[in-house]
Amino acid sequence: MIRVTNITDSPKQRHTLITPVGDCVMELTYRPSVQSWFFDLAWNDKTIQGYRIAAGLPLIMGANWPFAFFCLESGGIDPYRLDDFKTGRCQLYFVTPETTALLRGTEVQG
Secondary structure (H helix, E strand, O other): OEEEOOOOOOOEEEEEEEEOOEEEEEEEEEEOOOOEEEEEEEEOOEEEEEEEOOEOOEEOHHHOOOOEEEEEEOOOOOOOOOOHHHHOOEEEEEEOHHHHHHHHOOOOOO
């Protein structure tokens, strides 16, 4: 897993992740009305929009992409504050294709 280290406390952010399977553009949005973080992803002319970041489980596994994301938290609560990633209470990780294959129990293709 590779930690996404440059998440700030800005409610709208755009990050380009250079990954083993090509660039992945992530747009993070904090929605104060529901106290949650969400993300949109673009990779290889494919997109996912409005995915809520939940802690403790692989994210976007249902998209059948050759990678996933994982939110690690301390305190037992999903990211709910604007500064959760900046302070380190929550950490977002890119799950490599090798680890994604282990989680799925089958090979993944990029």
